[in-house]
Amino acid sequence: MTVDKPCRLLSDLVENMPIEVVGPLPSVHNFTRIARRQRETHMPDPDNPADIDLDTYLEKSELGRSSVLYDSGPFDTNRLIVIKAEDFNLLRYSGTWIMDGTFNIVPRLFEQLHTIHVDHFGGVFTVSFALLPNKTTATYDRRELSITRLLVWVFGLEWC
Numbered sequence: 001m002t003v004d005k006p007c008r009l010l011s012d013l014v015e016n017m018p019i020e021v022v023g024p025l026p027s028v029h030n031f032t033r034i035a036r037r038q039r040e041t042h043m044p045d046p047d048n049p050a051d052i053d054l055d056t057y058l059e060k061s062e063l064g065r066s067s068v069l070y071d072s073g074p075f076d077t078n079r080l081i082v083i084k085a086e087d088f089n090l091l092r093y094s095g096t097w098i099m100d101g102t103f104n105i106v107p108r109l110f111e112q113l114h115t116i117h118v119d120h121f122g123g124v125f126t127v128s129f130a131l132l133p134n135k136t137t138a139t140y141d142r143r144e145l146s147i148t149r150l151l152v153w154v155f156g157l158e159w160c
Helices: 006-014 028-042 054-059 088-092 137-155
Strands: 068-071 081-084 097-102 112-120 123-132
Touching (some): 054 068, 081 137, 088 112, 123 137
Antiparallel strands (some): 097 112
């Protein structure tokens, strides 16, 4: 089982295949649907926060276990998970942080995927994302505090 994007899997698969073999393969859209169904079968949404196994999931992803910046723990009913992206270090150098949230793509235990992007030399880069259990002020405060503490710890910045 992999957590790679379906387009990436298909690209890797057909890279060295002859055109006669590639022709009858499903379209990227159909391949994506097949991959989603397989993921739902083999990696179903957990029923409670304690069922989330970050180690297993992240060891199969490109991010790896070291990408977890904050995890309030499996026994927290309002579990908050913060993951750093590849460009996390850009937080230190960017004067502009862009925050966004989406609600449609999160596992059912969570209500929002909250992302932080930075503007760096004219490009926008994702530096962190978090799975939030709800949209309460307390949850947003926990998210902000976790990032602030990590910036202090990782970069030795002054507490603001």
